[in-house]
Amino acid sequence: xxxxxxxxxxxxxxxxxxxxxxxxxxxxxxxxxxxxxxxxxxxxxxxxxxxxxxxxxxxxxxxxxxxxxxxxxxxxxxxxxxxxxxxxxxxxxxxxxxxxxxxxxxxxxxxxxxxxxxxxxxxxxxxxxxxxxxxxxxxxxxxxxxxxxxxxxxxxxxxxxxxxxxxxxxxxxxxxxxxxxxxxxxxxxxxxxxxxxxxxxxxxxxxxxxxxxxxxxxxxxx
Amino acid sequence: xxxxxxxxxxxxxxxxxxxxxxxxxxxxxxxxxxxxxxxxxxxxxxxxxxxxxxxxxxxxxxxxxxxxxxxxxxxxxxxxxxxxxxxxxxxxxxxxxxxxxxxxxxxxxxxxxxxxxxxxxxxxxxxxxxxxxxxxxxxxxxxxxxxxxxxxxxxxxxxxxxxxxxxxxxxxxxxxxxxxxxxxxxxxxxxxxxxxxxxxxxxxxxxxxxxxxxxxxxxxxxxxxxxxxxxxxxxxxxxxxxxxxxxxxxxxxxxxxxxxxxxxxxxxxxxxxxxxxxxxxxxxxxxxxxxx
Numbered sequence: 001x002x003x004x005x006x007x008x009x010x011x012x013x014x015x016x017x018x019x020x021x022x023x024x025x026x027x028x029x030x031x032x033x034x035x036x037x038x039x040x041x042x043x044x045x046x047x048x049x050x051x052x053x054x055x056x057x058x059x060x061x062x063x064x065x066x067x068x069x070x071x072x073x074x075x076x077x078x079x080x081x082x083x084x085x086x087x088x089x090x091x092x093x094x095x096x097x098x099x100x101x102x103x104x105x106x107x108x109x110x111x112x113x114x115x116x117x118x119x120x121x122x123x124x125x126x127x128x129x130x131x132x133x134x135x136x137x138x139x140x141x142x143x144x145x146x147x148x149x150x151x152x153x154x155x156x157x158x159x160x161x162x163x164x165x166x167x168x169x170x171x172x173x174x175x176x177x178x179x180x181x182x183x184x185x186x187x188x189x190x191x192x193x194x195x196x197x198x199x200x201x202x203x204x205x206x207x208x209x210x211x212x213x214x215x216x217x218x219x220x221x222x
Numbered sequence: 223x224x225x226x227x228x229x230x231x232x233x234x235x236x237x238x239x240x241x242x243x244x245x246x247x248x249x250x251x252x253x254x255x256x257x258x259x260x261x262x263x264x265x266x267x268x269x270x271x272x273x274x275x276x277x278x279x280x281x282x283x284x285x286x287x288x289x290x291x292x293x294x295x296x297x298x299x300x301x302x303x304x305x306x307x308x309x310x311x312x313x314x315x316x317x318x319x320x321x322x323x324x325x326x327x328x329x330x331x332x333x334x335x336x337x338x339x340x341x342x343x344x345x346x347x348x349x350x351x352x353x354x355x356x357x358x359x360x361x362x363x364x365x366x367x368x369x370x371x372x373x374x375x376x377x378x379x380x381x382x383x384x385x386x387x388x389x390x391x392x393x394x395x396x397x398x399x400x401x402x403x404x405x406x407x408x409x410x411x412x413x414x415x416x417x418x419x420x421x422x423x424x425x426x427x428x429x430x431x432x433x434x435x436x437x438x439x440x441x442x443x444x445x446x447x448x449x450x451x452x453x454x455x456x457x458x459x460x461x462x463x464x465x466x467x468x469x470x471x472x473x474x475x476x477x478x479x480x481x482x483x484x485x486x487x488x489x490x491x492x493x494x495x496x497x498x499x500x501x502x503x504x505x506x507x508x509x510x511x512x513x514x
Contacts, residue, residue: 001223001379002378002379003375003378003379003383004253005223005250005253005254005375006246006249006250006261006265006368006371006372006375007250007264007265007371008375008378009336009337009370009371009374009375009378009383009400010265010268010334010335010336010337010345010367010368010370010371010374011268011334011335012334012335013267013268013271013332013333013334014332014333014334014335014339015330015331015332016326016327016328016329016330016331016332016333016339016342016439017286017327017328017330017339017340017438017439017440018338018339018340018439019335019337019338019339019340019342019384020338020384020385020386020491022339023335023339049386049487049492050386050490050491050492053437053492053493053494054434054436054437054438054491054492054493055437056437057288057434057436057437057438057439057510058437058438058439059330074332076332078330079330104384104386104387104487104490104491104492105384105386126384127384127387128337128338128378128382128383128384128386128387128392129335129337129338129378129383129384130335130338130339197255198255
């Protein structure tokens, strides 16, 4: 189901003017921020389709930046996000993207840290009513709705690693609502996204992080 | 959720012998694993935000950043106070409230997306004005929001609710259907009648394009919310009178999907056609860019 529950239809509470072009954009930005784990020093943003055609009037650029600063859809500071970004030392560039895009409302974000040691590339789509689908993370094709507690795990493609991770979650009563996996090559870099019904406890998260095949674990608590 | 179509939704409510609103609260509680009291409380908060938006839209300045819109709800409010409207007082009030919330949205105020921000005036417009008219409690109105959410959930997952995907029919059209069904539900109509109201309403907006001038959620979005409130009242009245949607509502939802998929991109929230590309629409766009 693209739309998960009653609050994806009635809601979110938000600052106008557009649920897809403002609230959805803020959610894409905020999800990228949570996946990156810190305030990026630099954010390069490309907009596609209706996002590219109408972003000025909808404040899509402002909302993406507000999201990158961690603001929620109804944060009263959202309209002034560019000023807040400057104060936070985040450099932003926004331009229309070229080539194919997966949805009429698509944004591609490239975030990097000050020394360039950390980077994240993410493609998000805004599917209506403030709901989003992240469809690409660092080149991996995945699906993430940002409406559940979510684990994103970078790992080596090895037999049984998915089973071990899901087994650990199952053993502590964490149900998985949706999951998607992708890999760059056989036995190469891989990633899994697990949308859960609850946030796992710290011990379980540590046990997953400690698995030899796991390279990085991030938790999105929504 | 235990329903994927409007038919299943109405049958489930009949089986459980409850309203659509009460059914959706149960379903949401089960789906989220939260106790129903907490789920209800969140929707209750949303209803209060809607009331605040109505109040703000009528009593404060809602001039948008572009300067193109604002003050229409106040105009309607004053006109209504000055004498008999052609619509009649109650319908005119629903329209006034719908304009008010839409203008708050356009001026970057706080609203609840129902189902989207572009269509955020219709559901508060009809629900809050009907509450004042019939003396319904806030609790009954919150159940009404759950009913509208159940209807919107089916439309969104079988068709679309964004203008960029399916045109204005997907936003304003869906909101009208949701509002009409919810009104029937609160007024004590049967679940089947509520679902007929959805189909009746949706048929009236099939094909409506999304053509915002300069890409802003202002022209024609705000007045379409006003008109939408009236259509929702009309569809609810027809359904309560026993008028049926001969083409079943689920089939009408499929038509919305078919029509929206066939719409050219220029008419799906890109400001590439329709009102946005009229001589005046282009002039407004040019002037805004010059001043930006």
